[in-house]
Structures are given as structure tokens and as C-alpha cells.
Amino acid sequence: MADGLTRNQMAWRLGRDIAEGSYVNLGVGIPLLVLDHAPAGREIIFHSENGVLGMKPKDEADGIRPDDLTNAGKQPVSLVPGAAMFHHADSFIMIRGGHLDIAVLGAYQVAENGDLANWRLSGAPTAPAVGGAMDLAAGARNVWAICEHNGRDGAPKIVRECTLPLTGPRSVNRIYTDLAIIDVTPDGLVVREKIEDLSLEGLQARTAAPLSLANDWRPLEAPEL
């Protein structure tokens, strides 16, 4: 089986696709790794739903008490010059009102029509917990899902129809996995990049929805991290 990207490499690769000047929210889990691997020298403004615009990885020298400034995963962060603070209702104006260019979200399942399931495992005995996932799925201009191509049991996360409870219908535009970058289009799932030594057939075998390969597809690559 072809070696895929690590989580850090997936986050690094996604970061290359964020245009300068973009306003981007990062969900908890793999998405938050994008903050650590954002392209140097490119101005990207990261939003956190708890009232932060312009966060960067924690710089211990910033003199801010760790509890006073966190990301959505409650981990300490720092601010870039140009950052702004606001309250939760204003933060979700940004999210729900379509002001974010991109929301990067983790995924349990993504369907070929862009349906996203990332908040609840059916039949789990633990209490459900949604956080801001549904607001982001419904509100951001672009939703990029980032997840391993297959679960630990090998089950494909990219499916014809989600069997898990939805976070939002027709939300996802693009999927970043350890094996491929896949666009959700009106004509179905289109592979933009894939691990070079994995054939389309090999990728298809690990995917539960039909894929087509873009004519201008490129190899999915990332440096050692």
C-alpha cells in the first residue's frame, strides 16, 4: 500500500492552497495543524470562533497568560499585528454571514454531493457535542474537509451518502486526505492530486464514491515535517 501523507503534511499541503488575504477558520483536530504549517511570508488571517481574528501559534515571549487567549480547541495561541478581538455573537456574524473565505473542518464522512458528517458517531453512548461545526458548514464560502482517507478499520470516509448524522448538507467543496486532494463538483468527485505511486484504481478501491481524475492532476507531495 502506498504511503500517504502524515497529518502534519496534510495540513502543510492544505496551507499551500490558501490565497494571501484569506480569512480562514480552523476546526479542532487536524485543521488546527494548518496554523503550525501555514506558508511563511503569506498573509493569511486565521479566525477562531471564540472571538479572535489574526491568531498564530503560541509564542511564549508574548507575555500573554495562556488562559487569556486560546483557539477553539482551548489551546493557547498568540496574535499577529492586525489582530482583532470580539464577542461570540459578532464572531458568528462572520461565520454565518458568509464572511469567511474558508472553513477547514475535520470529517468522519464526506458524501459525493458535499454532505458533511463530523459531529456525532451514531449510537455512541457519549453525549453529542456540536460546537461551531454546523455554523461553519452552513456559513463559510468554502468548506474544505481534511481527514484520513480511510478510518482505522479501513472504512472509506468518502462515500456516496453519509450514514452518520450530518453536520451540513452540500457543504464541502474540497477534500484533503493523506492520499489525495479531491474537488466536490456538480459532475462528481474529481481527483486534483494523488500520491504518485497510487493508481486511480488503487485510490478508488479505498473510496466509496466514484472518482474521476482531472486531466491536469498532479502528484500529492509534501516535505518531511
Add this chain to the structure above:
Amino acid sequence: MADGLTRNQMAWRLGRDIAEGSYVNLGVGIPLLVLDHAPAGREIIFHSENGVLGMKPKDEADGIRPDDLTNAGKQPVSLVPGAAMFHHADSFIMIRGGHLDIAVLGAYQVAENGDLANWRLSGAPTAPAVGGAMDLAAGARNVWAICEHNGRDGAPKIVRECTLPLTGPRSVNRIYTDLAIIDVTPDGLVVREKIEDLSLEGLQARTAAPLSLANDWRPLEAPEL
């Protein structure tokens, strides 16, 4: 005919009834005179819908350019210690959400059930203009109307039913005029104060809705201003 209060005296008298700690909006016209005649030494917090909490009459020594800080009538004002600034949507949270203790509004007509008409004269050729009057009538905990008891033509402003377009139904709790202070109650209009040498019959003759006199009524008085 008994001499009534002047506009300044009406505003002064109304000010005596505002409890310390009250949050009070003043409409344009006579209501804004309350700011000039507020009781000295009593902390009352005046709200202006254009984003000001804690205004006081313009103090030329405050160093603020007159255009940078105005009341709802676009006249320059100053700030008291403890003042706060905010935008229009937040300002109307205060109004619509029932956070204001009192809105003092001018009136063309007040009906015995508290209906208020103060924004438009029927048949006027000029364009209608409502401002924040309907928000205040609908949202403040108490609406106090302040107006001359009769129009220039002698027509009573306190009526059984408003003939002018309504600003808000059942809005007004209390009416301050040059002749009397009248509560709007479930049992009808109750005169709390009246010009001492005007009989109830005399007052009734100038009023188009039935009045009753409170047992503990007092003379309506104000100093020379």
C-alpha cells in the same frame, strides 16, 4: 384660563420623577429639554439612540468637536464620567430589548388606553419620518409622553382614540402636560397632579377622554426657569 407650565418647566417637573440610576432616552423636542433641567446631584443615565449612554448638556470646555458627539436631535452634547459609546444595532438592543427604564417622547395625541401618535400628521404633504420613535414606543419599560395639553387650535391632545397614525399601541404609561400629570391605568386616565387653580372640570373641558382625580393628587408646580 389658568396659566400652565412653560416647556422648560414641564421638562423640569418630569425630571423630578426620574429615579436615581434610571436609564432614560429623550426624544427630540420638549423631551430633550429634560437634559437641561435634570435634578442636580441625582445620577440619571441619559441614552441617545445614535450610540451614546451618559450624555449631558454641551460643555464647551470638553474639547470635543461639536459634530463628533450629538444627541438624537443632532445637537452637540458632552459626556459624563461613566459614559459609553456603541453602534446603532447595539443601541437598539437597549431600546427594543426593554433595557431602558424610561423613554420620554413628544406626542401629537395620546389615547386613554396609552396609544401614542407622534410621528406623522395625516394628510401632511411632507414625507413621513419616523426615526426611532416606534422602537422606543415598543421597547422601553415605561413611556412618558410630554406635550402641551392642547394644540395651538385648542384641540385636546389627550383623546379617547387617536385619529392620527399610531407610533405604538398601548405604549404610554404617563402624560406630562403644561396643566397636569396623568397616569394611564387599566381604570382609565388618573390625574396625579394639576395646576392648583384649575378645577377638574376645567381640566376635563380641555381633555377629550374621561379623567378621574387621584385621592392623593397634588398641585402641579415648578420654579421660574
Add this chain to the structure above:
Amino acid sequence: MIDKQCKSAAEAVEGIEDGAVILVGGFGQTGEPMDLLDAIAAKGLKDLTIVANGGGSGEHGIGRLLAGGCVRKLVCSFPRVPGSVAFEELYEQRAIELEIVPQGTIAERVRAGGAGIPAFYVPTGAGTELGEGKEHREFEGRAFVMEHAIKGDVAVIKAERADRWGNLSYRLSARNFNPVMAMGAELTIAQVEECVPLGGMDPETIVTPSIFVDRVVEIPDGVSNG
């Protein structure tokens, strides 16, 4: 490098088209983005819808747009003030469409447009002329009116200070409608009295975060470059 700063009011208003819905900040002349509005008037646009608190006064700003015949419809709470000559002439001639909206409802409709909320209910206007023809609904025995979001193609606003990302702060009651309008449009353009270097504004006291702002032009008070 992100740089939302434009060199002139004329450059800042490039691309606005006939028929645009334009949200305008200000309350009276306080906080009204005069230079941007004059630059829009200078383009000779037609059929604009202006959403603002008032109908302008004098020969600049909304007054100039109205006098220039640029405006098909005015959505506001208070069109008549001393000096609103342009509006009054158009109104008398029935040459302008007027939608009167209570002041708080304008603010909330624009905020809703910016917040992804298509409609909401308010008590304001229920039982009055301005509620007539609108959908009503009772909650807990009280009548409410359904109001729809207003979305602008463009917002033109005035602020005191900006950085090159478009973070904004305001001065005293010149704040008024400006931060609200900033949230409600596809393209938000701010004229500011002073641009400061990035990092020169305290993150805690920025009123309009940069995400709501697309273009900034520095026009010190009393200096028009429109």
C-alpha cells in the same frame, strides 16, 4: 502583502454599477462618508438604492447623490431634516421611491443581512401604518412583525482610523451606523481620517474587524480628494 488602501476616493469607488444597493453610514452629517458619496455621484450612476438613516442635507454626500438624479429608491427612517432640499424636491415631484423603516429596524435588518439571518421578528411597528402589509405573528400573546434582511452590494462608511488590513475604529457618536453598514455589504469601502501601520491599533479596541472591510482611503478631515 494585504493592502486594502486606495489612493483616492475615486479609486475606492471603482466598479460600483448602476442599480447598486448602497448602505451608507452616518447619523445626520456625523460619520457620513461625504467624500466617497461625492465620488460616487461624480460617476453619474443611475437607479441606486440608498439605505441610510436619513435623506442627506446640503450639497454633499447623500444630498449630492439625490440632487444628481442617481437615486431611484431611498430606504431610511428620517428623510426630512433642515437642509434636505434635494430629497424634498424629488419627493414632491414623486421622482423617488421612499421606504420608511423605523431606525432600529434598519440597523437590525442590515445586521441580519451581514449575519446570515434572512428574517426576524420585532414588536416595532406592529399595530401601526408601518406594520401594514407585513407578515405578523404572535409570540407569548404579543404581536410581532416579520422583517427581512437588507443586503447591500456596497457599503460606504466613515471611520477615524484604519490599518492596511482594514481594521477600523471610530470617534464618539460618529460610530453610529458605520460598523453596522460595514457588516452588511458585499463590498465595504471606508474613508478614514488616518491610516496607521499594521499593529498600530489595539486588538481589544478595534470596533470593525478587517474581515468586514474591502477598501480603505485616507482622507483627513477638511481635505477632499474625491
Add this chain to the structure above:
Amino acid sequence: MIDKQCKSAAEAVEGIEDGAVILVGGFGQTGEPMDLLDAIAAKGLKDLTIVANGGGSGEHGIGRLLAGGCVRKLVCSFPRVPGSVAFEELYEQRAIELEIVPQGTIAERVRAGGAGIPAFYVPTGAGTELGEGKEHREFEGRAFVMEHAIKGDVAVIKAERADRWGNLSYRLSARNFNPVMAMGAELTIAQVEECVPLGGMDPETIVTPSIFVDRVVEIPDGVSNG
């Protein structure tokens, strides 16, 4: 003289009754008003409804209210975090009612409660489990869910600084839900790290104006007087 300052957390929470709906600020432990919540727990109240982003963690704050059996219902977006032991035990025993609300919808429902808006429409949750059973409506071809205002009997919040009128400012992301909860209740109580003399706060940078605040208690960080 207006003075909203209380001498202790216990004094600040006087009068709260069994069955109260309590809005709580904070996101994780950042900005959570621990001392006020501990003081409420110490009263041994019953049947409270708590509206907050999360279900608390550890032995203070919401965690203590839950562990103390004070809470009948929790309205939140994210009840499970590391350390949310009290909540998880109650949930497993079916000893607590749970209403999961998307984070932005909680904020907006509470704001609406404070703003005199009984209901509004959002796209959030449409086509999902959390939208089921709610009234739906289409606007411009898209499905929206009607959400109702949440009104609190009490809000307990944390701020950095206050004056005796109750004006508040916050520190960095400890702002979060606090200004929103402050607007949504009949009785709003703030614990603050520092009280300053009236006039000691810049009117331009006050985040929560005093009109939304009823009681203030100064509790420097790390000093509990609950």
C-alpha cells in the same frame, strides 16, 4: 449615587431562586465566572437551567453546579471536554436534560432575547438532526430553521475591569460569550478582576455598557471570596 458593587460573591448572587434560567459566560475555563458559580452552588439551589457553551470541567464553576445536583437542564453546544466528569456522570445516569444548540445559534438566541427579538431564521442545522422538529422556512430557495430567543433570569459573567455603574471591559479571548450573556438576562452579575473609579474607563472602549449590568463584585484572579 449609583453603586452596583457588592462586597462578596455570596452577596452578588443573593436572590437567585430554584428553577432559575442562568446564562453563563466563558469558553472552556477562559472567562468562566468561577467564583459566582461556586457561590450559586453553595446556596444549594435546585432545578436550574444553565445556558452556556459547555458543560464545565473540574470541580469549580459549572462543574460544581452539576456535581452539586443543582442543574435540571443544560443548554449548550459542547458538553464534553477533558475533565467534564460531573456532566458525564449525570448524562450516563440520565439525571440531566441536555439541549444541544450550535454555538453560533446559542449566541444569537441569547442576543435576540436581549434585543426584543422573539425569533429569527438561520441556515445552521437545516437538514440535520438538530434541525428536526423545528419550524422550517425557505428564503430565496434555501432552507432555514426558526430559532427562538433565550431569556435568562440571571446572567453570571466574568470581565477584567468595571466601574461602579457596571461598565465592563474584557481581556483578549476571555471576552467570548460574556458580553452576549450580559445582554440576555433580567439580572446580570459580573465578577471582575479590578474595579476602577467612575470615569476611569474610556467611553470608546467599554465593551459592555452599564445598562446591561446590575451587580459587580471585584475578585482579583487567584483570590476567591465566594
